[in-house]
Amino acid sequence: MDILQYALRRLLAGLPLLLGVTLFSFTLMVYFGPDKTFELLGKNPTAQEIAEVRHQLGYDRPFVLRYGEYLRELATVDFGNSDSTGERVSSLLARTIPVSLALELPGFVLGNLLGIALALLAAYHRGRWPDKLIMGLSVIGMSISFLVVIFVFQIWFCTSHGLDLFPVRGWGTASLADYLRHVTVPTLAMVFVALGYNTRFYRAVIVEEMGRDHVRTARAFGAAPARLFWRDILKNCAIPVITRIVFTIPAIVIGGALLLETSFGIPGVGKAAYEAIISGDQPVLKAVVGLTTALFVIALLVADILYRAVDPRVSLE
Amino acid sequence: MNHPTPLLALRDLVVEFDTMAGRVRAVDGVSLDVFPEESLALVGESGCGKTVTALSILRLVPQPPGRIAGGSIRFDGRDLLALPESGMRAVRGRDIAMIFQEPMTALNPVFTVGAQLGDVIRRHQRLSRREARKASLALLEQVGIPEPGRRIDEYPHQLSGGQRQRVMIAMALSCGPRLLVADEPTTALDVTTQAQVLEEIRRLQAEYRMAMILVTHDLGIVAETCTRAVVMYCGQVVEAATTAALFSRPHHPYTVGLLDSIPRLRETRLAELPVIPGRVPDPLQLPAGCRFADRCPRVSAECRVVSPPLVATADGGLVACYHPHP
Numbered sequence: 253m254d255i256l257q258y259a260l261r262r263l264l265a266g267l268p269l270l271l272g273v274t275l276f277s278f279t280l281m282v283y284f285g286p287d288k289t290f291e292l293l294g295k296n297p298t299a300q301e302i303a304e305v306r307h308q309l310g311y312d313r314p315f316v317l318r319y320g321e322y323l324r325e326l327a328t329v330d331f332g333n334s335d336s337t338g339e340r341v342s343s344l345l346a347r348t349i350p351v352s353l354a355l356e357l358p359g360f361v362l363g364n365l366l367g368i369a370l371a372l373l374a375a376y377h378r379g380r381w382p383d384k385l386i387m388g389l390s391v392i393g394m395s396i397s398f399l400v401v402i403f404v405f406q407i408w409f410c411t412s413h414g415l416d417l418f419p420v421r422g423w424g425t426a427s428l429a430d431y432l433r434h435v436t437v438p439t440l441a442m443v444f445v446a447l448g449y450n451t452r453f454y455r456a457v458i459v460e461e462m463g464r465d466h467v468r469t470a471r472a473f474g475a476a477p478a479r480l481f482w483r484d485i486l487k488n489c490a491i492p493v494i495t496r497i498v499f500t501i502p503a504i505v506i507g508g509a510l511l512l513e514t515s516f517g518i519p520g521v522g523k524a525a526y527e528a529i530i531s532g533d534q535p536v537l538k539a540v541v542g543l544t545t546a547l548f549v550i551a552l553l554v555a556d557i558l559y560r561a562v563d564p565r566v567s568l569e
Numbered sequence: 570m571n572h573p574t575p576l577l578a579l580r581d582l583v584v585e586f587d588t589m590a591g592r593v594r595a596v597d598g599v600s601l602d603v604f605p606e607e608s609l610a611l612v613g614e615s616g617c618g619k620t621v622t623a624l625s626i627l628r629l630v631p632q633p634p635g636r637i638a639g640g641s642i643r644f645d646g647r648d649l650l651a652l653p654e655s656g657m658r659a660v661r662g663r664d665i666a667m668i669f670q671e672p673m674t675a676l677n678p679v680f681t682v683g684a685q686l687g688d689v690i691r692r693h694q695r696l697s698r699r700e701a702r703k704a705s706l707a708l709l710e711q712v713g714i715p716e717p718g719r720r721i722d723e724y725p726h727q728l729s730g731g732q733r734q735r736v737m738i739a740m741a742l743s744c745g746p747r748l749l750v751a752d753e754p755t756t757a758l759d760v761t762t763q764a765q766v767l768e769e770i771r772r773l774q775a776e777y778r779m780a781m782i783l784v785t786h787d788l789g790i791v792a793e794t795c796t797r798a799v800v801m802y803c804g805q806v807v808e809a810a811t812t813a814a815l816f817s818r819p820h821h822p823y824t825v826g827l828l829d830s831i832p833r834l835r836e837t838r839l840a841e842l843p844v845i846p847g848r849v850p851d852p853l854q855l856p857a858g859c860r861f862a863d864r865c866p867r868v869s870a871e872c873r874v875v876s877p878p879l880v881a882t883a884d885g886g887l888v889a890c891y892h893p894h895p
Contacts, residue, residue, distance in 0.1 A: 379633060465674035472627055472669075473662035473689045473740065476655075487679050563679055564724040 258568040259553055266549030273545040274326065278319055278538070286532030287311075288335050309335060309534075322538055326546070331539040336531050341539045344524060349505060352520035354425060355512060356504050358435060359442030364497055366443065367450025372481055374451065375458040386451060393448025398441070402515045405441045421517035438512045450496075457492045461485045490562035498555040502547035506540055575602035575643075576780050577626065577665075577748055582640035584621050584630055593852045595621040597804040598640070600879075603748065608774060608781040610791040610812070612827075613801035616849065619784045620670075622801070623750050626782070627667055628657050644748070663693040666741035670753040672733035676725040682709070682736050683721035686743060693744040708739040713769055731762035738770060742777060749774065749781045755790065767794060788831055792816060800824050803849060803860040806879060810886030820882055820893035822865045859890070867892040 289305050290297075297305075306312050310321075325331045331341035374386040408414035418437050424430040461467065462485060470484050510522040521540070528536035559566045584596035596618040603609050611619045624630050625637050628649065642649040644665065649657065661667075669675040677685055686705040690696060696704065702721070709717035712735040725733055734754060741749055754770060755763040771794055774781050783795055791798050791812060798815050800808040800823065808821040819825045826845035847864035850856055856863065858873040865872070871891050879889045 465669065465671055466677040468629060469669060469675045469737075470677065471661070472629055472667045474658045474660075474692055475688075476658060484677055484680075488677070490679075564681075565678060565726050 254568065255557060259557070262553045262556065263549065266552065269549055270326075270542075270545050271323075274322060274538075274542055275319065277541045278322055279315075281534060281537055282315060282318065285534070285537075286530070288532045288534070291531060292335075322542070325538065326542045329543075331535045331542075334528075334533055334536050336528070336533045336536075341535050344536065345521065345539060345543075348519060348521040348524045351423060351425075351518060352509065352513070352522060353505065354431070355423075355435060355438060355518055355520055356442065356509055359439040359446065360500070360504060362439065363443045363446030363450055367447055368454050368486075368493070370447065370451045371454030371458055372486075374455045375462060376477065376481060378459060378462075387455070390448040390451040393444055393446075394452070395448075396445075398445050398511055399515070401444055402438075402441045402511060405437055405444075406515070409437045409440070423516075423518040434516075434518070438509075438516050438518070442509070442512065453496060454489075454493065457489045458485060461488050464488070487562060491559055494555055494558045494562070498551050498558065499548075502544055502551050505547060506544040573604060576605045576645060577603040577782075578641075578643045579622070579626070580641045580643075582622065582625060582642065583638040584618070584625050585636055585638045587634045588853075591853050594638075594804055594855075595635070595852070596625065599801070599804070599806055600640075601799050601806060601809065603780050603782055605747070605780055606778050607797060608771075608783060608795045610795035610798040611782055611784045611801065612786065612788065612791055612798055614786055614849070616852075617801045618804040619801050620752055623667070623752050623782060623784045626748075626750055627661050627665055629667075659693075662689055662741075662746070663744045664746055665748045665750060666744070666746040667750040667752065668734070668737045668741050668754050671757050672730050672737055673757065675737060676733055678725055681722050681724055682728070686721075686736070686740055689740050690743045704743070705739070708743055709736070712736075712739045712742070712773070713765075714739075729762075730758050731766055734758060734762075734766050735769065738766075738773065742773060745777060747779060749779045750784070751781060752784045753786070754783070756785070756787070770794070788827060800827070803852070803855070805860065805876075806887070806889065807861065808886065808888045808890075809879075810882070810884065810888075814884045814886055818884065818894075820886065820888040820895075821861075821890050822867050822892075822894065823861050825894055826864075 288309055289302060289311065292305050292309075293301055303312070310318060329342070333340055334344060337344075370386050370390075374383040377383045406420055410416065410418045410420040418433055423434050425434075458481075466488075467480065467484060470480055475484065506521060506525075509520070510526050512518065513520040513523040514526065524536065525540045527533070528540065556566075556568065560568050578600075579602075580600050582596055582599045583594060586593045586595055599618070599622055601609070601611075611622060613619045621630060621635070626642060626644075626649070628637070630637060637650060640650075644660070649660065652660070676682075680688075683702060683705050686708065687698065687701040690701045690704055691698070694701075706717050706721055709720060714720050714732055714735050720728065720732070725736070728736065734757075737754075749770075751770060755766050758766060767790060770781075770783075773779075781795075783790070785791060795812050797811050798809070799806055800815075800821065802823050808815070808819070808824050810820075815824065816828065819828055823845070826843070829843045830845065832842055845864055850860055850863065856873065858871075858875055859865070859868075859877055862868045862872045867890075869892060877889045877891045879887045882888050882893070
């Protein structure tokens with residue numbers, strides 16, 4: 253009950269954020285974004301044709317009215333039809349979001365789990381060669397551009413110049429084998445890059461915690477290193493870890509992974525959003541921006557509730 | 570005095586730290602004995618190496634940057650420095666327990682008092698969770714925590730400073746150690762709590778028949794609590810004596826200076842409280858002879874050449890000085 257009340261309060265408090273972000277992005281979209289009109293018209297349109305299309309698109313209505321309509325669409329989660337294809341926006345999202353999730357979830361989970369595991373290993377051996385090796389590799393992961401990693405992995409794994417085990421492009425989830433065939437290389441690329449950042453971040457968090465007095469107390473009472481790291485240290489590190497993980501979720505669900513999706517030709521939401529930006533497909537853009545913000549507000553709330561679960565000093569006020 | 574075999578014997582202990590500026594000897598050739606059931610004070614000002622000495626007994630000196638560079642630590646006939654890490658873990662908390670200065674940070678903030686106590690108990694004794702909880706409750710009761718049944722499920726931040734230190738004491742007692750190392754256990758507490766906690770430690774030390782090393786800079790605490798005292802200066806022992814002898818007839822000029830600088834009630838002009846002139850030498854550039862020479866009123870040329878060795882005094886103590894007070 254407490255948590256429910258708190259959640260409701262926090263969601264209400266998130267409304268101004270939602271209004272602010274949507275107003276700002278909608279203003280940008282309307283006044284500075286690409287105009288769909290001329291894409292829909294042929295060459296040399298007449299002024300009347302232009303006016304007609306603008307009317308169809310709703311561009312001629314007052315800003316306040318259009319923004320109000322946006323809010324109504326957000327509240328009902330119904331964004332109408334795509335200006336480009338005429339497909340319902342909701343069905344477009346329902347089609348692309350699961351693809352992005354299926355694409356990114358393995359890499360996201362592995363990137364974090366392996367990141368924490370390697371960080372623990374590095375922190376445990378801090379200053380000695382395993383630490384230096386892991387930190388060196390993570391700098392490599394951080395330093396190489398994601399795009400380069402993708403290309404190199406594609407050449408290594410997907411072409412006759414390398415192992416030639418996987419398809420370069422495409423997507424399929426007809427069977428588990430089909431899914432694995434398409435998801436493996438993108439996942440490897442994602443893990444390679446994510447590990448660099450994650451390991452460094454988690455190692456810093458763990459090393460800081462290792463220096464705390466309570467860790468010395470635990471050692472003074474005979475705690476073995478395994479228990480010390482898995483229990484005493486890791487639970488104290490949970491807050492920064494949760495923050496990092498929870499706050500990347502909105503970007504993954506709605507943002508997709510544009511580079512992965514375009515490079516591997518995967519029909520995910522990142523690619524759909526990118527195409528909407530290029531072509532000025534306002535209904536899709538409105539949905540992507542609005543839902544990302546809403547998810548972010550929810551992520552804030554989820555993070556706070558999780559903080560409470562791991563740290564008794566945090567109170568839900 | 571009849572001297573049984575010491576429970577703990579440090580011999581020529583050297584602890585070094587690598588710092589940005591160079592290698593520092595925080596503890597330089599410290600030897601001391603702790604006999605069963607006695608309470609020994611380790612006295613000195615901040616940075617004199619007393620805490621590092623205490624930490625090295627349990628091999629808890631942070632490493633790197635620190636390391637135990639020489640000497641031996643024998644506990645009950647065993648050389649602790651020769652034990653493998655796993656053997657040392659079995660000693661920590663079971664044979665030798667330690668309590669720390671900062672009760673605010675020394676307990677793990679995300680586990681309940683009961684979980685932390687039970688953890689230590691179950692680590693060293695074969696008890697079920699339920700039995701460990703019962704033992705924890707009894708311990709909390711024993712160290713004077715009100716409503717132990719409620720406190721046991723609370724987190725450290727819900728307790729007062731004094732209560733947290735009592736929890737630390739309960740944890741230290743939980744496996745019936747033979748030696749308790751208390752590093753400034755009351756320094757972070759307010760004055761009334763200090764007295765209560767100290768009284769508790771003294772009572773439990775007698776009850777559990779433990780030996781104790783009390784690390785402190787507070788001579789008042791030494792007088793109240795300890796039977797013997799070792800005075801450290803700059804990483805070395807300068808004087809060792811029974812508390813009674815130390816207070817009535819200090820030999821080392823540094824000890825004399827320490828005792829003189831205690832404010833006394835009824836003294837009319839507090840403004841003239843004597844202080845020891847000068848400063849502790851830079852640990853990176855220690856003088857060749859006696860480290861106290863630059864601040865010493867009794868200094869002679871001899872003092873600056875070779876460090877004075879620890880020699881026995883007439884009243885059974887030890888002093889490292891060429892010109893001790895009679």
